[in-house]
Amino acid sequence: MSGASGLRTGGASPFSRLYGLLTPAHRRKLLVLALLVFASGFFEIAGVASIMPFMGMIVDPRLALENRWIAPLHQLFPLSPREFMMLLGAIVLGVLFLSNLVSALTTWSILRFSFTAGRDLSKMMFAVYLNHPYLFFLGRNTSELAQNTLFEIGRLVNNILIPFLTVLSRTVIVLFILGLLLVVNPEIALLSGLVLGGAYGGIYLLVRRSLSRTGQEVSKENSRRFQVASETFSGIKDIKILGREEAFFNLFAIPVERYTYFQAKSQMVSLLPRYAMETLAFGGIIVIVLALLSMGGNLATTLPLISLYALAGYRLMPSLQQIFANWSLIRFNLPAIDKVVSDIESLPGREPAKPEPRDVSIPNVPSPVSQPLPLRREICLSEVSFSYPGREEKVLDRVSLTIPANVSVGIVGSTGSGKTTTLDILLGLLEPGEGELRIDGIPVTAKNRRQWQASLGYVPQQIMLIDDTVKNNIAFGIPEGEIEMDRVVRAARLAHLHDFILSELPKGYDTGIGERGVRLSGGQRQRIGIARALYHDPAVLVLDEATSALDNMTESVIMEALATLSRQKTILMVAHRLTTVRDCDMIVVLDRGRISDIGTYHELMEREGIFASMVRGGVSG
Template sequence: THHQFGDIMPLLALYAFAGYRLMPGLQAIFGAITSIKVHKGALNILYQDLTKPIESTYAANTQHSKLPFKEKLTLQNIKFVYPQSIQMILNQLNLEIQAGESIGIVGETGAGKTTIVDIILGLLTPSDGKLFIDSTVITQENMQQWQENLGYVPQYIYLSDDTIIQNIAFGVEKNKINREQVERAAKMAAIHKFILNDLPYGYETQVGERGIRLSGGQRQRLGIARALYRDPQLLVLDEATSALDSVTEENIMQAIYDLSRRKTVIIIAHRLSTLISCDKIFVLEKGAVQDCGSYQELIARNQNFQRLAKITK
């Protein structure tokens, strides 16, 4: 068997953003299975199952129509408790985001920032309260349509052992990739020129374990292009630039702020200075929104914000 981790990419993409989270773990499992070469018992069954050809009927290429997002996103009286936990992470949280705005979410580590975006991404279901897009309540039934309209950039971008173009049109069958859409996304992520001018085979250049090495900043830009490939109206960055040096972070954020008005963007960033250009920043405390304003407003009046700005300098 010569299955590659990349063979299950379409399957992972099917699980939308959950697949992005599973990747590091699965990549480790695949590495382990390959290296110990176990060809019997339960591991073998698992291995075969994961590497079974994916039938096109349930592949990620199935197109759902996007749920329109024209006016606003609303989190209404959201409560959230993790399973097997008693701690109320979000307690009567209310938040409204206008379409086209660039939004920052700040709060201490463990304040619930990731939990909020996971609810917006449909990875977590609130224990109580509702998520509205315009005037539509998000339910199990329309969740997939909503997810079609979302782009998500995590802290670490996992590249498959594939070409640049396949890594941008992630999980899409090779013959179904829309080259124009790929280039448009790469331009928005400000990595198109680099791909054309600096890579030996342009969009056909091999990346990943067996390909060329990319810097952290280049990987994140590829991740942004990946998130933009389906032309989502909402883009979510959860600590997407936190592992980069501040100069690289600033350059990447420039590309994000250039999307302003064309896309709604939610940014969770470790360094608060990253959020200076946001239209609005929400300050989280004790599972609720404590304050909300521009960077300048918050730095002038909010002690919590001032303290966070100081410790993340």
């Protein structure tokens, strides 16, 4: 959002776009909140107006018999002047108490509504991200996604939604009080409204562009803060070894300092008018008093009016200051709406948010399927081509490959040959630009992709471990009460991990492994990854350079574990070390996005082609 865009984004105001994301339940609550705001305004003027007859009674007790508002009450309660004065004072206090009570209830309702809506928006955004295809995440920084889900939603709630509703409630109160003053004395009321409103409006017009630009800078610097912090702690081992702590501290310090400066600037702008306006307002009350006295008024007629204007000023000034401060806060934080709404609207198949009521709800998060797509005969890539967004060259160019069931297949090639892209298409993470992936002759489409993925067990080069027990890492993502221990133990045995767990870990399968498995060796982490892939007994086991970071001895142990699965499962393996694929039934050699050769290790060596050159040259796959 640019500063010149004002309060409008993408053809619709940010508030209408935000309103379009609210559920029908939220909108019903907004209606109830609007009624409460008007009730608050009514009780506010009742509290302010009640001071006039009370102050009039203090100066002239005869008003109990003459005033059109007080006389009916005196007839209902025929008390002595002193007793009636006490009754009237109690009524005034009661009205003021009730006014404050309704105001407090309104504030509570605003907070309750805002945080509830923020909770649902945060869940909605998280669900939207989970629903995006894998390709979406290749073009986004994960720290930015975490920032949007947590920080930007919090910023939207605390600095836009709550302030906006507060501005509306305070505006209603200001209008009600000005309306009361207009009835009592139109000239003074109009003058007061024009002076105070004009002063605040003028100041806002002077600073609004600066607030917009500052808000954008805060979003940018905050994203940078998250990114540097995330990257630093993820790579702390390398940073420690290389002694780069100071360099990364400086990288973090720059956006932190700029973020703090822009936050302080915003706060100062929002508070700046307060001091001048308080002087102006109370100076205005003195002017009103002098004007009333100069017009020949006596104490009995002027004191109630003076009290009314004093109390009205006392209630008006905080409301006007809150309107200005909160509107400045909104202007400053408008980029948060753009970030949140744009990302939620970016989900494929989702219509942009519209201000009119519609059935908006949190997207369904894909759940595991009960029936995997079976593999009985073959996996087939048919004339598959693929290009990444923003790149014209094809990463894969008309690749055709048939993989029989229950064989082991190695995929090798130099860097940039298309190995990872081929594997991602086989995994159903990427959709071919041309051609198709077929399982036993059935094309893999959006409708059955989840079923195909349920037939897969995937072991990446870097195993993603959670700070939890060995058991929960093997059964990854399954609720504690639904984990089947016999499956966990079976998978651990197949991964040659069971004996280590029982003999070396103090609590066996219930031993915590620390953040990212810091208490385990590389080989142990890799075997947990293999056990995780085997937990569901998949038909296909896919290894993406799963042993490339391991020493030869550890790799041989893991390859031995995989050998026990030979002929039981289809094994697809992208290998970093070419010797790793020596025992595969079939090796596929990729070169510049095309299949260069296919055969066994010995067949490829005898042909003296690219594969043989890579092996003899010591080139890794």
